[in-house]
Amino acid sequence: MYQYNELDQQIVDERVRQFRDQVQRRLTGKLSEDEFRPLRLMNGLYMQRHAYMLRVAVPYGLLSSQQLRKLGYIAERYDRGFGHFTTRQNIQYNWPELEDVPDILAELASVEMHAIQTSGNCIRNITADPLAGVAADEIEDPRPYCELLRQYSTFxxxxxxLPRKFKIAVTGATQDRAAVAFHDIGVRMVKNEEGEVGYQVIVGGGLGRTPVIGEVIRPFLEKPHLLSYVEAIMRVYNLYGNRDNKYKARIKILVRELGIEEFRRQVEEEWEHFREGAMMVPEEEIARLQSFFPSPDYASDAADDRSFEAHAAENKKFARWLKNNVSAHKVPGYNVVSISLKIPGTPPGDITDQQMYALADLADQYSFGMISATHEQNLVLQDIKNADLFAVWQALEPLKLAWPNIGTLTDQICCPGLDYCSLANASSIPIAESIAQRFDDLDYLYDLGELKLKMSGCINACGHHHVGHIGILGIDKRGQEFYQIMLGGSAMDDASLGQWLGPAIARDEILGAVERLLEAYLVHREEGERFLETYRRLGPEPFKEKVYAQNH
Amino acid sequence: MPRIIKKDQIVEDTWVQVGASEPFPEGDILVSLERWQAEQETLQAHAGRVGLCLIGKDNPRELKGLLDQFALIAVEFPKFADGRGYSIARILRDELGYKGELRATGDILRDQLFYLMRCGFDAFAVREDRDIEDALAGLRDFSVVYQAASDYTSPIYRRFGRTGA
Structure with missing residues (x-):
């Protein structure tokens, strides 16, 4: 992974010093809360329902074991023994004390981490394909370019x-696992007709109150121009984005108002002023960044070991995990192991300090010391050899980190909702927990097949409900918690926005409604058809009928 | 006389900002782009120097070729969260080659000074209810920067020989 040199380190160290001083000024009253607010937000420090919440950046979702141990230590020492992975591959702490935050930042800086720009109206953490570097469908590893963008956007x-927050995602694979169509800027590595690798640039996607699928602004951008082109987009947005109404301030609204053609014209006109200048990224810099992401030292005979087959034949639990949580790796004999953080009985995305310590050890022992976070709020051990699969499972099982529900209904995305968030109108974690509890029969889940359930506790859509196969949105109806259901969304290559199914449903009836949706699917599905496909084939009617039937 | 930060020093400000319908006083005056465009003849006869005060919606590119006339251009930040002035400054400095004093005014606080400076501002009229000596420290928040801007015309990878893994 990328390693700081003395310059990178100096930048984060100076940030710690700056923030320590800002906190000091706040505590002594030199800064009002109004003035302190934007400063703390640019360090990911929010004021939530009960306490401050600190969001720590995990650049493009990649963590070393040493960093994960530090995150565990922070959870233990400064929080209540757990952290929460988010849909942007970051981690949040829910209970830090303001006085401690400078020390937490210093702890982070000691392992080349920070909370820079994890909030505020600035360029946020750059996200990426969680399988970057190991995906079989990869054109090029996107992480060097993510790091280039991380440095570019830092301060x-x-x-x-900016008028509003700004999110950038990058993928180097043909299959989109980074939801690039739903970011302010999405970057896809592509090959042109001459076989050269460059970027397809997508702009103006996003969820929130106004979900929009991004549009291609430039089908092929040559590698040296990544930063200058991003700069041109940013400048047009900074000058002309709406600053009067925060709900119309994201770049997607500007793109929609101008139309993609006019927006492109303005960007490219701006770009002309500096496209051939000093911002061009020299080949040596790209090569330097790439040198931090070498292919690990894979064993050439890893595929010869098939011992996992015998274990699977004897051990049903292992077999289920193997089938469901283990997926293909570009190198024969290696496997991608997904670790579900949708553990029954805990909020989606939560992980304890002890689990973090243990996972860090496992990464050291079996996976070249690396762990990555996914935007579906899970973790991944990227490089597990065939020969180690059983041992890894045996180690994960007692840690409650081997729950084999990846990609199933209960692998749900969920925002913090009313339990923590001051914006929420309704609970989401308790609903997610009740769904996890009700649908704990794994055979039933496997029979349902791939199903993406995404839930938000308010229209700001942190739980990405618009792109769930099943989306659930919590609303407040005269002081009561109600839930709206939408169906048919997808954040993948077949990007689509879900459609509302019908009237909102009371809290105590939402679980029953989900049950009936699934029943409708099981009745109507054709051989091999996923929930999403059945919905796309039949439309909402059969689901609507079932959910809103009078005599259920 | 009000004090401002100019090129790292605290100095007395001799310029007078003129409102939308006020008569022009004697001495060095700062007028809006709108007034400057509408009242060029009067302003050309003005005995003191004339500076411009731009706001977020003003297009600095309208001043192309005219910038030598101004000893001072101020950019007003009505709220610190309104960041258009940063882009205006960079266009003035980096694209149009403006060399005179570029001053940030309005709702600017210590913690914005470093970024403002990087975008080409060399003078800062910090809010009057704030300690200007304290604000001066904001210019030294960071000693290393990644991007090219108006201060460093090259990004970090062209300024330092950085080694790989």
């Missing part, structure tokens, strides 16, 4: 007071 002097 960008011109773009730190």
């Amino acid at each position: 960008h002097p011109e773009f730190s007071y």
Whole structure:
């Protein structure tokens, strides 16, 4: 992974010093809360329902074992023994004390981490394909370019007071696992007709109150121009994005108002002013960044070991895990192991300090010391040899980290909702927990097949409900918690936005409604058809009928 | 006389900002782009120097070729969260080659000064209810920066020989 040199380290160290001073000024009253707010937000420090919440950046979702241990230590020492992985591959702490935050940042800086720009109207953490580097369908590893963008966006002097927040995702694979169509800027590595690798640039996607699928602004951008082109987009947005109404301030609204053609014209006109200038990224810099992401030292005979087959034949639990949580790796004999953080009885995305310590050890022992976070709030051990699969499972099982529900209904995305968030209108964690509890029969889940359930506790859509096969949105109806259901969304290559099914449903009836949706699917599905496909084939009617039937 | 930060020093400000319908006083005056465009003849006869005060919606590119006339251009930040002035400054400095004093005014606080400076501002009229000596420290928040901007015309990878893994 990328390693800081003394310059990178100096930047995060100076940030710690700066923030320590800002906190000091706040505590002594030199800064009002109004003035402190944007400063703390640019360090990912929110004021939530009960306490401060600190969001720590995990650049493009990649963690070393040493970093994960530090995250565990912070959970133990400064929080209540757990952290929460988010849909943007970051981790949040729900109970830090303001006075401690500078020390937490210093702890993070000691392992080359930070909370820079994890909130605020600036360029947020760059996200990426969680299988970057090991996916079989990869054109190129996107992480060097993510790091290039991370450095570019860190304390960008011109773009730190944008009209609204700004999110960039990058994928180097043909299959989109980074939801690039739903970011302010999505970057896809592509090959042109001459076989050169460059970027397809997508702009103006997003969820939130106004979900929009991004549009291609440039089908092929040559590698040296990544930063200058991003800069041109940022400048047009900074100058012309709406600053009067925060609900119309995201770049997607500007793109929609101008139309993609006009927006492109403005961006490319801006770009002309500096496209051939110093911002061009030299080949040596790309090569330097790539040198931090070498292919690990894979064993050439790893595929010869098939011992997992015998274990699977004898051990049903292992077999289920193997089938469901283990997926293909580009190198024969290696496997991608997904670790579900949708553990029955705990909020989706939560992980304890002890689990973090243990996972860090496992990564050291079996996976070249690396762990990655996914935007579906799970973790991944990227490089597990065939020969180690059983041992890894045996180690994960007592840690409650081997729950084999990846990709199933209960592998749900869920925002913090009313339990923590001051914006929420309704609970989401308790609903997710009741779904996990009701649908704990794994054979039933496997029979349902791939199903993406995404839930938000308010229209800001942190739980991405618009792109769930089943989306659930919590609303407040005269002081009561109600839930709206939408169906048919997808954040993958077949990107689509879900459609509302019908009237909102009371809290105590939502579980029954989900049950009936699934019943409708099981009745109507054709051989091999996923929930999403059945919905797309039949439309909402059969689901609507079942959910809103009078005599259920 | 009000004090401002100019090129790292605290100095007295001799310029007078003129409102939308006020008569022009004697001495150095700062007028809006709108007034400057509408009242060029009067302003050309003005005995003191004339500076411009831009706001977020003003297009600095309208000033192309005219910038030598101004000893001072101020950019007003109505709220610190309104970041258009950062782009205006970079266009003035980096694209149009403006060399005179570029001053940030309005709702600017210590913690914005470093970014403002990087975008080409060399003078800062910090809010009057704030300690200007304290604000001066904001210019030294960081000693290393990644991007090219108006201060460093090259990004970090062209300024330092950085080694790989």
